[in-house]
Amino acid sequence: MVDRSSGVPIHRQIAAALRERIITGEYAPGSKLPSEQQLIEAYGVSRGTVREAVQVLEVDGIVLVEHGRGVFVRPSANIVRLARSRLSRAARAKNEGAFLADAKAQGFAPSSSVRVRFEHADERAAGLLAIQPGDEVTVRDRVMRANGLVVQLAVSRLPREFTRGTAIEQVDTGPGGAYARLEEAGHHIGRYGEDVGARMPTTEERSQLQLPPGTPVLTITRIAYREDGTPLEMNDMTLPADRYRLGYEWAAE
Amino acid sequence: MVDRSSGVPIHRQIAAALRERIITGEYAPGSKLPSEQQLIEAYGVSRGTVREAVQVLEVDGIVLVEHGRGVFVRPSANIVRLARSRLSRAARAKNEGAFLADAKAQGFAPSSSVRVRFEHADERAAGLLAIQPGDEVTVRDRVMRANGLVVQLAVSRLPREFTRGTAIEQVDTGPGGAYARLEEAGHHIGRYGEDVGARMPTTEERSQLQLPPGTPVLTITRIAYREDGTPLEMNDMTLPADRYRLGYEWAAE
DNA sequence: AAGTGGTCTAGACCACTAG
């Protein structure tokens, strides 16, 4: 079963063999792999070696290891497509923020909890919001859920001068969300910019988003600009990469 | 140094301690962490335990482990921002394709190698290109390099009816790239759409892109539409997530 | 209680890198 003289580490050979069986469907999505004890006997190796093999598959995001239950072929998650064009006045007019608009369009049961705080802008925030480091910003920290599951983290920062006296400084921003309040205050949004990247989650994010090992997160920094080009808001969003794809579209010229 | 009764696994405690020293800068980017032997003595644990601790940091993408050399704090890679708006006729007029335009704007020395082949459309390609499964498509397989390093993989597919008799079926598409040839053939591009996601790389991608463990890839599927809405090209791109961020911008309405 | 994976130890030998 294993070639001990090939130079290829045994645990890699075992991982490759298991991967093969998963790809061919012999081990179907959701099904249980042989236990460590069974693999030890099947391949005639020590426990440490089979654990290394399984770990390779876990890091690659192919299997899920559950303490006390076993190792399972990871079922492919439902992919949600977020069309960024939905960030429209039309949706706000229907009493919905960007997240609600996106989620409902996908058939979710969305909910979110918010914490509001105030802080002094760091270098990055100041740069993106075109203010001075140390200037006061209103921070809205949101945890968004769909069907009870945490699916998105968002930290929104606005120069406090734009939020003072508005519902943006409250937990409940009212109908249409923060963007609607900004427009009521005379700050009409002219453009959006988004900056998209991906990285491995921090340990904290991994537990908040209930991410299995081997799952990256998408990070989006969205900046909303007033019609005169002044930045009104920056929003740092974190999404599990196995559940989201982002859609963008633009005219050729 | 470690609390053996806290319930927190020792290797996690060690990983947390090392992470802390990295974040505070005590171990600067690029610098060497203590060797396994030193960690064994410092924390009074077995080798397996310190190796587990280091592995946590490696999977999190915080350190790089080099056989025979040591463990190093991963230097933050230079982030390249790709502004999708650069995909313009203006750039093509200057004799550059999308990748060259992007790369030069960032001060790269770009190069790329291409392989052309023909295949029959699978379900996904047929759906995205609005053709029938089995219809012939022209496939351009590109490996893009910057300063010699592989930085991007791209697989472009076009319905063959649009490429027959054009330089798109050659390795060298000529000045302005494939899009310029399409326009010459009367297929004027009206819109672009991109679909962005992230995942862990396959083993093959990891070696092609020389990715360290713990680095995800960004996947972009771009579709170019003719002015009448007909899909002309789909392009599956794979980029190392530690080196790229994608920029998008659009008007509020 | 039985079966599963999680953690830890102690020791061995090998492969790669550097001086």
Place this chain on the structure above:
DNA sequence: TAGTGGTCTAGACCACTTT
């Protein structure tokens, strides 16, 4: 050659899940 990480073994005890 010395030091580093890579692989593998054998055994122990623990924590979680299921019956």
